Amino acid sequence: MKPVVELSAASVHFGRTAYAVQALNQLSLKIYPGERVALVGANGCGKSTLLRVLHGLIRPTEGRFVSDPALRQAMLFQRPHMLRLSVLGNMALGLWLRGEPWREAKVLSHAALARVGLTDLAHRSARKLSGGQMQRVAMARAWAMQPQVLLLDEPTASLDPHAKREVEALIEEFVNQSSTMTLVFASHNLGQVKRLASRVIYLEQGRVLADLPVSDFFGGTLLQTQYPAAHLFVKGELV
Numbered sequence: 001m002k003p004v005v006e007l008s009a010a011s012v013h014f015g016r017t018a019y020a021v022q023a024l025n026q027l028s029l030k031i032y033p034g035e036r037v038a039l040v041g042a043n044g045c046g047k048s049t050l051l052r053v054l055h056g057l058i059r060p061t062e063g064r065f066v067s068d069p070a071l072r073q074a075m076l077f078q079r080p081h082m083l084r085l086s087v088l089g090n091m092a093l094g095l096w097l098r099g100e101p102w103r104e105a106k107v108l109s110h111a112a113l114a115r116v117g118l119t120d121l122a123h124r125s126a127r128k129l130s131g132g133q134m135q136r137v138a139m140a141r142a143w144a145m146q147p148q149v150l151l152l153d154e155p156t157a158s159l160d161p162h163a164k165r166e167v168e169a170l171i172e173e174f175v176n177q178s179s180t181m182t183l184v185f186a187s188h189n190l191g192q193v194k195r196l197a198s199r200v201i202y203l204e205q206g207r208v209l210a211d212l213p214v215s216d217f218f219g220g221t222l223l224q225t226q227y228p229a230a231h232l233f234v235k236g237e238l239v
Helices: 047-054 087-098 102-115 131-145 161-176 190-196 214-218 222-226 228-235
Strands: 005-014 021-031 036-040 062-067 073-076 149-153 182-186 199-204 207-213
Touching: 005 047, 021 047, 021 062, 021 207, 036 047, 036 190, 047 149, 047 182, 073 131, 087 102, 087 131, 102 131, 131 161, 149 161, 161 182, 161 190, 190 214, 199 214, 199 228, 207 214, 207 222, 207 228, 214 222, 214 228, 222 228
Parallel strands: 036 182, 036 199, 073 149, 149 182
Antiparallel strands: 005 021, 005 062, 199 207
16 A cells, blocks of 8 residues: 655754754654654654655655645644634635635635634634634534544643543544544544554654554563663653
8 A cells, every 4th residue: 555655764953053953853753644643752853844844844864755745634733723704704705715605605714614613713713712712613623624634732731621531532523434534633632543543653853763653552571671761751751
């Protein structure tokens, strides 16, 4: 099966001086259709940078990145950006910029808001929503695009427990609608990783130190014996 994205010895540096930060370091991986890939690791390990590379927002400084430009992708950030428009306006604008007629964009937006239970907020200012509501609107905006690859950067990190459950349920419903939809998400919530992922990639200092099926990452002795740094991270003992 052809991968949806492929990185070969990819590095990303920020800055051009002797003090440049290396966010990714000779990283190689392939992600295939239908996979649910969780990116885990301590703050600063390269998770967010990797997601932005996969979405085409950052180009590798070195190495090779290959993806199919025909694939529809959507990315949700930890704190979604909302324009000074209504919720419906924020939804419809993205569809209109993609080429949908404005009237059709509004119809699709209403349907997406109904999918996440926010129809009653369609005409409210998007910037006056709660954090959980904003994240649900962002999910609806992504769903309206019908992406084949969904990228999430800590989608529930700043939400209260109730909002976390709501957004996580939407993510699961979203990816379950198609056996070929690919999910790649960064998360510090290891319980969420267990629930949503089929594969776990552990990053440290911009490198992949472990890449395992979720059952091997959280069970058995394989992680402890072959990937000691990842094992310490899971136990909460990583220095």
